[in-house]
Amino acid sequence: MVLSRRNLVKLAALTGLGAGLTACGRGFGGGGDGSEGGGVQLNMVWWGDASRAQKTQAALDIFQKKNPGVTVKTEYQDSGPYKDKLATRFAAGDPPDLMMMRMDSLREYADRGALLDLNRHTGAVGVSGLSESVKSLAAVGDKNYGIASGLNTIGFVVNRTLTEKYGVKIPDGNTWGWKDLATFAREISEASGKKVYGTGFEPATLANIIVYTRQRGEDFYTSDGRLGISEATIVAWFEMVEAMRKEGGFPPAGFFENIGGGAEQSYLAKGTLASQIIPTNNFLSYNAAAGGNLALLRMPGETTEKRRGQSIDTPALWSIAAQSKHQAEALKLLDFLINDPDASKATGTTRGVPANAEVAAEVKPSLPHDDQVATDYLIALQKEDLPRAYTYPPGSSAIASSLESIATEVEFGRQTPQQAARAFLDAGRKALGG
Amino acid sequence: MSRPIDTPVLDRPAANGAPAGGPRRRRPARPPQDRAGYLFLLPWFIGMLFTVIPFFASLYLAFTDYNLLNPPTWIGLDNFAEMLRDPLLHQSLKVTFIYTFVSVPLSLAAALGVAMLLNRGVRGLPVYRAVFYLPSLLGGSVAIVLLWRYIFGLDGIVNAFLGWFGIDGPGWTTDPDYALTTLIVLHIWTFGSPMVIFLAGLRQIPGMYYEAAAIDGASRWRQFRSITLPLLSPIIFFNLIQSLISSFQTFTQGFVMSGGTGGPAGSTLFYNLYLYQQGFSQFHMGYASAMAWMLLVIIAAFTAINFLAAKYWVFYDN
Numbered sequence: 001m002v003l004s005r006r007n008l009v010k011l012a013a014l015t016g017l018g019a020g021l022t023a024c025g026r027g028f029g030g031g032g033d034g035s036e037g038g039g040v041q042l043n044m045v046w047w048g049d050a051s052r053a054q055k056t057q058a059a060l061d062i063f064q065k066k067n068p069g070v071t072v073k074t075e076y077q078d079s080g081p082y083k084d085k086l087a088t089r090f091a092a093g094d095p096p097d098l099m100m101m102r103m104d105s106l107r108e109y110a111d112r113g114a115l116l117d118l119n120r121h122t123g124a125v126g127v128s129g130l131s132e133s134v135k136s137l138a139a140v141g142d143k144n145y146g147i148a149s150g151l152n153t154i155g156f157v158v159n160r161t162l163t164e165k166y167g168v169k170i171p172d173g174n175t176w177g178w179k180d181l182a183t184f185a186r187e188i189s190e191a192s193g194k195k196v197y198g199t200g201f202e203p204a205t206l207a208n209i210i211v212y213t214r215q216r217g218e219d220f221y222t223s224d225g226r227l228g229i230s231e232a233t234i235v236a237w238f239e240m241v242e243a244m245r246k247e248g249g250f251p252p253a254g255f256f257e258n259i260g261g262g263a264e265q266s267y268l269a270k271g272t273l274a275s276q277i278i279p280t281n282n283f284l285s286y287n288a289a290a291g292g293n294l295a296l297l298r299m300p301g302e303t304t305e306k307r308r309g310q311s312i313d314t315p316a317l318w319s320i321a322a323q324s325k326h327q328a329e330a331l332k333l334l335d336f337l338i339n340d341p342d343a344s345k346a347t348g349t350t351r352g353v354p355a356n357a358e359v360a361a362e363v364k365p366s367l368p369h370d371d372q373v374a375t376d377y378l379i380a381l382q383k384e385d386l387p388r389a390y391t392y393p394p395g396s397s398a399i400a401s402s403l404e405s406i407a408t409e410v411e412f413g414r415q416t417p418q419q420a421a422r423a424f425l426d427a428g429r430k431a432l433g434g
Numbered sequence: 435m436s437r438p439i440d441t442p443v444l445d446r447p448a449a450n451g452a453p454a455g456g457p458r459r460r461r462p463a464r465p466p467q468d469r470a471g472y473l474f475l476l477p478w479f480i481g482m483l484f485t486v487i488p489f490f491a492s493l494y495l496a497f498t499d500y501n502l503l504n505p506p507t508w509i510g511l512d513n514f515a516e517m518l519r520d521p522l523l524h525q526s527l528k529v530t531f532i533y534t535f536v537s538v539p540l541s542l543a544a545a546l547g548v549a550m551l552l553n554r555g556v557r558g559l560p561v562y563r564a565v566f567y568l569p570s571l572l573g574g575s576v577a578i579v580l581l582w583r584y585i586f587g588l589d590g591i592v593n594a595f596l597g598w599f600g601i602d603g604p605g606w607t608t609d610p611d612y613a614l615t616t617l618i619v620l621h622i623w624t625f626g627s628p629m630v631i632f633l634a635g636l637r638q639i640p641g642m643y644y645e646a647a648a649i650d651g652a653s654r655w656r657q658f659r660s661i662t663l664p665l666l667s668p669i670i671f672f673n674l675i676q677s678l679i680s681s682f683q684t685f686t687q688g689f690v691m692s693g694g695t696g697g698p699a700g701s702t703l704f705y706n707l708y709l710y711q712q713g714f715s716q717f718h719m720g721y722a723s724a725m726a727w728m729l730l731v732i733i734a735a736f737t738a739i740n741f742l743a744a745k746y747w748v749f750y751d752n
Contacts, residue, residue, distance in 0.1 A: 080694065083714065083715070084714045087502050087714055087717065088502075090502060090503050091502040091503070091719075108501075108503075108717050109503065112501060112503040112504050113503070113504075114503045253605070253608075253609070254588050254604060254605025254608040254609045255588055255605070255608075256608065257583065257587055257588070257605070257607065257608055394717075395716070397715045397716055398715075398716055401695055401696075401697075401711070401715075404695055404697055405695075405697060405698075405699050405700050406699075408610055408697055408698040408699035409610070409699050412609060412610055412611070412698075412699075414610065414699070
């Protein structure tokens with residue numbers, strides 16, 4: 001190898017050039033508006049895993065049988081890459097016809113006119129089976145940009161095997177408060193000699209802090225798309241968690257690792273946590289992973305604070321692209337997924353409890369026992385009078401990451417809850433543009 | 435001995451009808467060998483289009499407000515002005531600079547050290563070379579970063595080891611004070627590719643220099659200072675530039691370690707990770723493009739400084 005000065009310069013220049021020329025070359029399936037035999041081909045995209053794919057395909061097979069001439073080409077992948085891919089497809093002017101939409105991305109698309117206003121097509125997609133709170137999930141002003149692909153909420157699960165082992169009584173899940181949680185958690189940790197922590201959850205997870213915020217009479221996001229949470233509430237939230245941590249009921253700083261993964265990798269399954277917050281549609285898999293003896297409780301504070309905090313949520317919405325060339329067929333498919341019991345029988349609760357209450361009631365008996373528990377939980381909650389929640393404004397992904405960052409600062413004692421609250425509100429206002 | 439590059443070997447006087455003895459002229463038609471060459475290059479040229487077009491598109495987008503869904507609107511230098519005010523961008527620069535300036539010298543030193551050990555006539559050299567090279571192939575991969583997360587977890591192997599000595603180790607990947615250090619260690623571990631280049635360079639140094647120095651009574655350190663380093667300096671220079679450039683562009687490690695957030699508390703928010711967040715999570719593609727060009731400028735500046743400084747320490751034998 002002879003390195004002359006000239007060759008070296010060339011080499012370095014080439015690599016330097018390469019540095020600037022990093023192109024993002026991930027493969028990406030084009031949209032499917034090719035027609036087969038005079039029929040229409042819809043392109044539907046969603047995120048999820050192989051088992052969800054199987055169930056989804058089963059539903060689509062029924063749809064295709066009922067609607068000759070319409071074929072559905074689906075693509076699916078993990079939620080992370082899905083987000084990038086969806087954005088790229090819209091940017092390329094080749095959006096899918098029907099897509100699964102994250103709640104916190106909805107307005108990034110809707111506010112820029114990329115999604116179809118479903119309120120102008122109520123004849124095509126029936127919404128009479130949806131409760132008011134479900135209808136309002138994707139409502140922006142008098143427009144509606146999506147329908148819940150299924151319903152869920154968050155709930156508290158407690159491992160009865162552990163509470164029995166350590167002789168700790170589980171508080172009444174319908175009336176317990178945050179103080180009861182702290183006491184319960186401390187008792188478990190003490191009884192187990194800190195082998196098991198009484199409770200643990202991510203204080204930075206939006207769904208968790210949102211419940212607490214609502215209970216205190218504030219909206220996390222207000223109807224006009226601003227941050228409604230007060231400094232005092234943020235401080236109280238973090239102080240509560242840090243107090244539990246100090247007493248030993250809550251795991252020490254650095255305990256939660258960002259390992260992702262599902263129920264099998266959870267601390268509940270490992271037996272190092274006696275209770276945690278989960279999305280209710282995952283109850284079955286958590287119960288299976290944790291030994292089958294979980295109790296599903298409501299969130300603490302629902303009756304002890306100012307007002308109800310829980311809300312009916314959705315893991316994802318179905319939205320239709322404004323640019324879709326086959327809107328009529330896409331609406332038909334959406335209507336099928338929401339209102340046809342056959343569709344929900346095929347998909348089960350892979351995306352949550354069916355949004356249409358009648359469909360949910362009809363499907364329930366065919367579900368496995370644990371899914372029925374989660375379904376009952378949600379049906380009961382829907383009958384109650386819950387304050388309305390508003391859509392996530394554009395910029396909310398920056399707010400989520402800012403919350404995560406300040407929660408870590410507090411967790412490691414690098415900032416006081418007061419400093420963190422102020423920093424979060426500053427960053428949040430900036431992210432929402434004002 | 436040198437052959438002028440621009441005189442093709444094939445360029446012999448044309449046989450048919452060219453005035454013999456006249457001034458040599460280039461034939462209008464390219465020789466068939468040239469055509470074959472370009473034909474073979476064609477896939478590369480086509481591939482280049484997919485690089486060059488986005489390259490210039492991003493230059494344009496850097497001066498626009500572009501949210502991926504609506505057409506870009508020209509805003510001049512606003513994106514660059516915003517960079518001056520953006521605290522997260524400054525955080526990402528800080529992370530990237532610390533990472534680069536700590537890990538590059540250390541990994542080059544490790545590479546040179548191991549290369550010199552291997553150069554002392556170890557038996558089974560190819561095996562060792564492969565073993566030490568292996569981490570470079572794997573280090574940037576998702577699986578290895580995940581594995582490291584387990585090794586360095588709160589209940590991981592490292593803390594179990596420290597526990598034997600009564601040390602209560604921190605969460606190496608979850609504690610904002612240590613997460614970047616863990617990534618730096620991971621980077622140093624992947625010293626294989628500069629090591630292989632160093633090894634080849636060490637082989638080029640004639641043994642007689644060392645013999646002569648040894649006869650003159652030079653110590654090993656002296657030999658290293660006065661023979662190895664100067665003669666190896668072009669290779670060190672090359673490795674330095676290469677490592678700097680790739681280190682400035684770090685993405686995967688931070689992305690996987692933090693699950694894409696750059697956490698804990700922004701401590702692994704690499705520049706490219708923040709760029710990705712801006713572009714794809716927050717739909718600020720114009721800003722992300724401006725950031726990409728800023729990175730190019732930063733890398734070019736550091737490369738230029740290195741070339742200027744090279745005059746004073748890089749020694750060319752020829």
